[in-house]
Each structure stands twice: as C-alpha cells, then as structure tokens.
Amino acid sequence: MKKFMFFKRSAVVFISSVIIFPQIVLASDVHGDKELQNYKNSTPIIYQLNSTSIYDENLEISSADVDEEERYVTRGAFILMLYKLEGSPDADTDNFNFDDVDINSNCGEAICWANEKGIASGYNDKLFGTDDNITKEQLFCMLYRYTLFKGIDAPIEGNAIHEFNDENSVSDYAVNSIRWAIGTGLIKMEESEGCINPKDYVIHTEAVNIIEKYCNLFSN
16 A cells, blocks of 8 residues: 655655655644644645635635534535645646536636546536535545545455444445545544444534544555
C-alpha cells in the first residue's frame, strides 16, 4: 500500500511515486494563541478547510441559527474541500454540462475537476445537486474515488460492515466505499454506537475531522 508522507508544504506535489501532502496537525491538539498561529502556519490546508471561506457566499446555510462549525456541508462544499486539498488544480471547463452549477461560483471549477477525474458524478447528466446536503455515504464515496484518483491502494477487505446494526441501510452504490472506510478506520464501531448512519447529513466539523483522519492515516 502506498503511504502519504507529510511535510510542511502548502500545496500538493509529486516526487517520483511518493505522494506528499501538507503536514497535518489535529485541531484538537491546538491550545492558546501561539499554538493556533503555529497551526495556521504548519497546516495551511486544514486551517483553510476549517474556515468559512470554503463556502460560496451564495450557498444557503441549512439553518441560520446554528454555529458555523455545526452547519451541514453541501455536496459542492465537500468537493471544494478535496479540490483545495489537491492544490486547486486547473480544470477543463469546456465540456461542463450541469445545469445547476455556475462554473464561476466558488465551487464551480472544483465540481468540474471532480467530475472530470471521476471523483464525483451528478444525479444525472444535467443535475449535480450542488446545494444539497451531503450524506455520509456520498462523502465516503467521493473520498474513496479521490483515493483511487491519487493512485493509492484502496483494498476492500473483510466483512466488518456486517457488525453494524444498519448495514442494510447503505445504498448499493456505496457499499464498497463504506467497507473501505470501515477497513481503514475512518468509520469505527466504537465511535458510532454500532451504526453507520449512511443517510445522515454531515456537519462541517465532522467533514474536516474526516479529512484530518484521512491525511494522518498513512503518515509515517
């Protein structure tokens, strides 16, 4: 299995077959102003994902009464997270056909990139569902496909999914992605009270925590 190597870089680069990502510091390990500044400096990507700047100013928040960190993440916003993690590469926008995506919006080029690379698809050829809240099974499908796009081994092994009380509620298209997430430890029985909750919406802090775990999972 290929492993990530983490250095203090602000962009994703490739050296030979080694995949290099920014060094990741868990937000839970940050205490005080000095450590917060170090967190910003050493972990620019995750700090950026934690900021509200990843959201298009025109995207609606699920509830105006909830804290920023507790609001639901849309499909477009999560793709934007992966896009920023990848270093915001250029995307071919010439053959982009989703009617509900403004290519000039904050997440427009990100969705174009994800669709082009096979990381995310729409509900059909014309509808992506940009502003729809992302579900857990959708998120892990996108993250699994992103892993394949990176050329990282992503084996689907074991039958641990059967230990969860609601395994039958996972959509057919998401079963392998959920099995992969369980196998890598991104989904843990003890952290979820024995349930996958695949149709639950994902809040902002949860999405960022999953990406933190994802990046740290293969660190040396």
